[in-house]
């Protein structure tokens with residue numbers, strides 16, 4: 001059974017007092033949602049505080065990026081053991097904003113995935129096509145290569161822990177969401193791509209979540225699909241109310257029986 005995973009990506013937003021207030025608001029708003037895995041991904045500077053507030057609660061903490069070495073002379077970087085030591089469980093890797101603005105390559109992204117797994121962190125591997133790639137009819141090629149390179153060299157038993165986030169670049173922060181039908185088709189394609197190098201049981205168990213202008217108005221259409229296992233929420237995760245509404249929608253649709261991949 002794949003449990004829903006709903007995560008908020010705060011991106012480069014909030015000051016410390018706002019971040020504390022948001023975590024507190026979310027903690028109050030997610031009570032009574034035992035069938036959903038819930039995480040927030042604040043900026044590095046607030047991870048420690050957020051993780052302390054979330055101790056002994058259902059809320060889990062993720063980072064938005066990481067470096068692919070464990071320590072050393074890499075000024076300005078943050079390593080997987082550092083994240084682990086403050087209570088992080090997840091790391092967003094290969095977000096399109098990092099691929100586009102910071103020129104992250106598939107090879108760097110793959111190294112980050114390996115290093116996170118080695119250190120007991122769950123990667124949330126982001127993949128997604130740009131509007132140009134979509135218009136050129138290259139969506140499936142792009143996704144195939146991002147998934148294959150991103151997961152290269154990872155053992156089956158570790159692939160099952162990874163979360164894939166399909167985030168079409170044209171839907172991020174634009175208010176334009178892919179339709180539930182489009183997302184289901186693409187998630188099925190991603191699962192089939194994983195099936196090419198991992199066994200059926202693993203590919204059926206990997207969670208594939210959707211990100212791109214998710215809000216409480218479109219969450220039902222997206223989350224009701226067989227292969228949509230949650231959401232990576234940007235703008236709508238910056239206030240407790242809208243984020244918790246999405247969590248509650250997931251809880252109302254929660255799967256309590258196994259579904260085929």
Ligand code: 13P
Pocket residue numbers: 009095167171172173174175211212213214232233234235236
């Ligand atoms: P928005 O929900 O603001 O479109 O952002 C999506 C996203 O990039 C999550 O990682």
